[in-house]
Amino acid sequence: SQQGEEDPQALSIQEGENATMNCSYKTSINNLQWYRQNSGRGLVHLILIRSNEREKHSGRLRVTLDTSKKSSSLLITASRAADTASYFCATDAVPEKLVFGKGTKLTVNP
Amino acid sequence: DTGVSQDPRHKITKRGQNVTFRCDPISEHNRLYWYRQTLGQGPEFLTYFQNEAQLEKSRLLSDRFSAERPKGSFSTLEIQRTEQGDSAMYLCASRSWVDGYTFGSGTRLTVV
Numbered sequence: 584s585q586q587g588e589e590d591p592q593a594l595s596i597q598e599g600e601n602a603t604m605n606c607s608y609k610t611s612i613n614n615l616q617w618y619r620q621n622s623g624r625g626l627v628h629l630i631l632i633r634s635n636e637r638e639k640h641s642g643r644l645r646v647t648l649d650t651s652k653k654s655s656s657l658l659i660t661a662s663r664a665a666d667t668a669s670y671f672c673a674t675d676a677v678p679e680k681l682v683f684g685k686g687t688k689l690t691v692n693p
Numbered sequence: 694d695t696g697v698s699q700d701p702r703h704k705i706t707k708r709g710q711n712v713t714f715r716c717d718p719i720s721e722h723n724r725l726y727w728y729r730q731t732l733g734q735g736p737e738f739l740t741y742f743q744n745e746a747q748l749e750k751s752r753l754l755s756d757r758f759s760a761e762r763p764k765g766s767f768s769t770l771e772i773q774r775t776e777q778g779d780s781a782m783y784l785c786a787s788r789s790w791v792d793g794y795t796f797g798s799g800t801r802l803t804v805v
Binding site: 684 | 697699728733741749786797799
């Protein structure tokens with residue numbers, strides 16, 4: 584069963600705009616990870632945030648984690664057409680077993 | 694290339710046939726994982742190896758599925774008597790004790 588649920592399921596924006604995706608999960612976690620998947624390809628690890636962290640940055644990515652609400656958000660600033668992909672959150676409530684949500688499909692229009 | 698390699702990239706097979714996929718992890722990674730992803734869904738855990746030992750298997754892994762990792766290096770995932778419901782992307786990932794997961798590009802299986 585899926586632990587995380589991303590919201591929205593699909594997002595379409597113009598190049599240069601910011602994109603925000605949210606993830607909710609059900610049980611306590613050690614960390615939460617975000618991945619990107621281009622159409623028909625494998626997953627690329629973007630960022631990991633530990634349960635004792637509230638915010639993390641990596642380049643144009645900003646991730647927040649609210650363990651009291653069991654939710655996380657991924658912000659991509661100044662989006663580019665190359666950011667078009669599906670984005671998944673994954674949690675490790677069970678060791679060695681990542682549980683993924685259904686993903687947010689992001690389209691960045693040039 | 695120092696990433697995770699999967700072979701083949703695509704496989705079309707007739708229902709009832711057996712198929713085998715291969716995954717070559719990053720050489721220094723002792724842990725290897727198989728996930729399955731169906732269209733419009735996130736990946737789902739199938740099984741996990743630490744070195745050559747298969748330590749956990751999902752209920753998704755029916756008796757028709759078998760995975761091996763001889764000598765703790767590459768891994769194979771075999772599906773016997775394939776069914777249309779087996780059509781999916783099969784993803785392999787590896788990691789060391791401290792690194793995050795590195796995923797391969799996947800093998801897309803179509804059962805016709």
